[in-house]
Amino acid sequence: MNTYLVQRLATGFVTLFGVALIVFLIMRVIPGDAAVMMSGAGSGVVSEEELQLVRHRLGIDRPLVVQFVDWAGHIAVLDFGTSLRTGNPVIEDIGRRFPYTLQIVVLAMIIAVSVGVPAGVFSAWFADTWIDRTLQTVTIIGLAAPSFWVGLLIILGLVFFFNWSAPLFWEPFWISPLKSMSQLIWPALAVGLRQLALIARMTRSIMREVLGEDYIRTARAKGLSERRVVFRHALWNGALPIITLIGFEIAALFGGLIITETVFSVPGLGQYVVTSILDRDYPAAQGIVLVLAAIVVLGNLTVDLLYGLLDPRTRLQRGARA
């Protein structure tokens, strides 16, 4: 187990390094000069000397390798530089926005799991009946509808029926939990519905597979009620793959929020990454993209390690391979 843990952590670290390199390459090497963007050149007012000065101040007149080492070194101590747009240290901006995003993710997952798992179980239990077919139809449509459009429709509905208007101030959770929940439930619903459909469909196929196993026949043969067979024997055994799926989905949700937060103008990480990238705010964009990718890497790592912890078989297999 220890070698496995060490090996997984090392791979995770290498991946993070690769992520940093890719972020750096996308932001610096591909055309688009931060100095030109910042000083509003192109209008012909800014002279080449002034541009040079801006480049020097930003440190982007140095060789790329030097820039990367410098940037990576600062990141190692969580110094992401200063946002060109807000003027705050990027790490502070991220810290202030993170709670909103986290709250949406948690709410969305609660919605998705509490409805999606039972829906999937019932679908498998009553396979090929009208219940199953209805659920299958609803979920396949749920998967096809883009979540930002669902978000827009939710806003339309809220405005139409409740004369809703986008909050000017989004209440932080620790100041007023109820108000915060009532504000963030809508974006959470918009991203959660898609996850709900996905989890329901996955749960269905996992449960159908489990329900075909021999020990389920045994459980039925010894006269257990169907409910007990499904919920005790089958669900218990199907739980592990379902949990794994949910774990990976949490990481994916952080990505899905990029657009939903923009639709609802929630001041979270998703909105921050969009505005930073579109405004060519390089320090902020590099920092936040790296943070989001790191969340995915750490999320997947956690799921992997948890899986090893919960299912000894995989641990042994993987340990042997390592």
Add this chain to the structure above:
Amino acid sequence: MTDIIPNAAAAGARAGFHPAVALTQPGRVRRLLGLVRRQPLGALGAIVIIVMALAAIFAPYIAPFDPTVGDPASLYQSPNATYWLGTDGFGRDILSRLIYGARVSLVIGFGASLLGVIVGTVIGITSGYIGGWFDTISQRVVDAMLAFPMLLLALALAAVLGSSVRNVIVALAMPIVPRAARIARASTIVLKSTTFIEASRAIGCSNLRTIVHHILPNTFAPLLVIATAYLGLAIVQEAALDYLGAGIQEPQPSWGLMMSGSATSLALVAPWIVLFPGLAISLVVLASNLLGDAIRDVLDPKLQRTSV
């Protein structure tokens, strides 16, 4: 299933087998009809996509109005006899914009998923076939690329590349590359140890010939499945990029662009502006998901679910 189309394993016995070609060969029409009967939903999906593609190709003949020129006298018209799906804030006909928007959506969707899967396949097969340090390095790069949420990577690339149809295709293809590479590499490693690959080497096939004639055709099934799965995803993400302002720019008609703007203010004035483009996206994504599921079931019932 095997009586209709040999599954991936059976196809392995007939190196060079190519399902897409097989379907178009004369004498296969009856089999195609059989497929349609067995996979009615998949057939429905295929029909929806074909109809949309036809609408996109013949847009100038079908669209009732010019998608870029608005009538200042008819802003925010609700759906009526003249403007079937209403007009937007510039007085432009929504239906015409939807029809022309299908061009952008489908060209970018097909372009990105094909480009991504092809590049990913080349990398995956090379990596799995050569092995060694090349494999190790490319796998680490793939790992790193997989860490980016798809839309995030596409957004960053689209922003730095600039918005043209070609650049958006490249930006959307990039996140597909590592995912396709994974799958192609996995099948290549399995194939490498099979007898018929050993045989092809034994009779003196060059590496290139072995890859092109024996490995590539046998990785085709899973790759076709993910190509269809990513078709829908690429279309959604293209719309998302346009919506965010990093994709296709006005006045070009695009489904994502049609929804951008303030939903809150539109809600009471003209909800149809937001409603119809989203329905169009949902429909084409639903169709490609159904088609993808059907292709997966036909080619390899045991293949893991990749649809999104």
